[in-house]
Amino acid sequence: MLLYIISSISDLKKDIAHINANINKIAEKVEVPNTLDDELKKLILEGKKIEAVKNYRVATGAGLVEAKEYIDFLSERK
8 A cells, every 4th residue: 555655656746747847848938937947046046056956846846866957957057
């Protein structure tokens, strides 16, 4: 039973990440400003990378590694 619940949660996280990726693609096509990136860049500039990782994970449902890689990517693009 516990394994089923864990598996279901994992599947839901993947679904959320997939949905967020689709939303981001749509937003780019209709030129919606990415306020999440703006917020994350602000945190990075303030030296709050850990908080930026946390915020990205909450907003996107991403895992820790994926979130850290994204924040590192944004850090390089300052």
